[in-house]
Amino acid sequence: MNARQAKSKLGLCATAALAATLVWAPAMADASAEFRFTGSARPLGSTNAGSELYREQHTIQGVCLGNQFKPQSHSVEYFDASSDTPFASKQLRYDRGDPPSLLRPEMEFVQPRFNERLTVRYDSGSVAIEWQAPAQEIEQFRLDSSNSLVVDAGFDNLVRQNWQTVVEGGSVNFEFLAPTRGSYYGFVMEPTNNKSDSDRIRADHLIQIRPTSLFLRLLVEPILLGYNQQGALTHYSGLTNIRRNQQENIQADIVYNVTEYPPCPLLAS
Secondary structure, eight states: HHHHHHHHHHHHHHHHHHHHHHHHHHHTTTEEEEEEEEEEEEEEOOOOOOOEEEEEEEEEEEEOOOSSSEEEEEEEEEETOSSSEEEEEEEEEOBTTTTBBSSSOOOEEEEEGGGGGEEEETTTTTTEEEOTTTOOEEEEEEEOOOEEEEEEEEEHHHHHHHHHHHTTTTTTTEEEEEEGEEEEEEEEEEEEOOOOHHHHHHSSEEEHHHHHHHHHHSSSOOOOOOOOOOOEEEEEEEEEEEESSOOOOOEEEEEEEEEOOOOSSSOOO
């Protein structure tokens, strides 16, 4: 092989390698990823390790995009403490809606033991809610949507989107959907320095979500959220969507443990 042939062959090899890289790059950028964690719910303020009320199993499917994990769907199954058969389930879709949003997932929640089913959908800038309440007729609501509206587990993404603000002592105002009331209310997310809370909930970062309305503050206790340095939820303290009976829902401390992190960070770099 002469010098010219060798140079030509080297050029072809380089071109082929570059082409392979360009083909592979989008696949790497949008590589599918999974985030898994479990939760153990106990009565609010309980220190009894044997008093587990129920368990949660979470699987979040998403993609690694821009060196950060972006959720697309989120599946939750709920189990009694001594059972491997789920008694309730929830499905969230972040890649749907009008337009899709990490703060406003489509949702379907079913709790068959109480004949309860709740769905949240979006179209033409509005929120459509359908709720089969225990022992009642189906109720339907339609509300105007907004960019500040947060639905269900969208609060988890709200925290990560505003990570630097809240860990550095700032606050974020938003509206939180109360689907069974067919309305939404003003809330604020902020770090909390309450000593009794930090003594009870061990977390790298402790955040509270509370109503902005003075009237609602008298009726609704703040929700406390614990996060680790990676941006994963480690603790939830407050009202849950699991029923104690037909009239009231369980208030619980839920401790979360990550069983599988996605291959890319949860937080923006």
